[in-house]
Amino acid sequence: MGILNMKTLREYIKEAEEEKIAIGHFNISNSEGFWAVVNATKKINLPVIIGASEGERDFIGIKQIKALVDTIKAEGLPIFLNADHTYSVDRVKEVVDAEFDAVIIDGAEKSFEENLKITKESVDYRNSKNPEILIEGELGFIGKSSKVLDEMPEGIEILESNMTKPEEASEFVKETGVDLFAPAVGNIHGMVRGGNPKLDIERIKNIREATGVPLVLHGGSGITDEEFKQAILAGISVIHINTELRLAYRQGIQKSLIENPDEIAPYKYLKPALQAMQAVIEKRMTLFANL
Numbered sequence: 001m002g003i004l005n006m007k008t009l010r011e012y013i014k015e016a017e018e019e020k021i022a023i024g025h026f027n028i029s030n031s032e033g034f035w036a037v038v039n040a041t042k043k044i045n046l047p048v049i050i051g052a053s054e055g056e057r058d059f060i061g062i063k064q065i066k067a068l069v070d071t072i073k074a075e076g077l078p079i080f081l082n083a084d085h086t087y088s089v090d091r092v093k094e095v096v097d098a099e100f101d102a103v104i105i106d107g108a109e110k111s112f113e114e115n116l117k118i119t120k121e122s123v124d125y126r127n128s129k130n131p132e133i134l135i136e137g138e139l140g141f142i143g144k145s146s147k148v149l150d151e152m153p154e155g156i157e158i159l160e161s162n163m164t165k166p167e168e169a170s171e172f173v174k175e176t177g178v179d180l181f182a183p184a185v186g187n188i189h190g191m192v193r194g195g196n197p198k199l200d201i202e203r204i205k206n207i208r209e210a211t212g213v214p215l216v217l218h219g220g221s222g223i224t225d226e227e228f229k230q231a232i233l234a235g236i237s238v239i240h241i242n243t244e245l246r247l248a249y250r251q252g253i254q255k256s257l258i259e260n261p262d263e264i265a266p267y268k269y270l271k272p273a274l275q276a277m278q279a280v281i282e283k284r285m286t287l288f289a290n291l
Helices: 009-019 031-044 054-060 062-073 089-097 112-129 166-176 201-211 225-234 243-259 271-288
Strands: 023-027 048-052 079-086 102-105 134-139 180-183 215-217 236-241
Touching (some): 009 023, 009 134, 023 031, 023 079, 023 271, 031 048, 031 062, 031 271, 054 062, 054 079, 062 079, 079 089, 089 102, 089 112, 134 166, 166 180, 166 201, 180 201, 201 225, 236 243, 236 271, 243 271
Parallel strands (some): 023 048, 048 079, 079 102, 134 180, 180 215, 215 236
């Protein structure tokens, strides 16, 4: 099966919704991360999304990461590419022109009105180029950290007043025409030692009913398995994991270099880091698919 015969990301997300499971979204910034996702997907045989933020895209190269993913798609594997956290319409245009499968326009730090404006501009541009590319909007700021923290990130308070309101989410989705929606429901970017805040499961249900589009959970690292299961049943269809992978990668390298202090061949001392990331991805993909 090649690219022409593969289901679209939109179709896979619809299936996930119907089956009450979620698709894993894993960020990469180098070849080790790429192969960790590919190897896990080959082993488990489930659709997966590779994410690349603005910084990660700048590091790898927009055309280069697209080419890498396309080589795997050509083998028939259901791997899709998402432009994670994109903060301007100009940068949305870059990835739409490069024909990524999806893009997040992140105006969560902006006012509701400005967020709505740039999100709608992004949707309009996508519509003029390729309506099959999915546009995700985000409402509710959950921070930008991808670190293991001793306490909550600066500027982030998990208060009901700061979470996404179903009525605002409904208006946002209706006015912008986004395909996917990422709410603030107690989730944060990064991991907090001692445990991340609890998710507001009822809010997820209400937002899904109010918006009528699939929901995406950002800041998945640090959330408990039970909360993941509840969130998926409540309406989450895509879950982002990044900090957990970065931590596994760093720990894998550190352990490898300690155990093999004289090794200087990167493909040898980086292999344990790749394997550590792959283990995380396999664990999460299996959990999200309720296997």
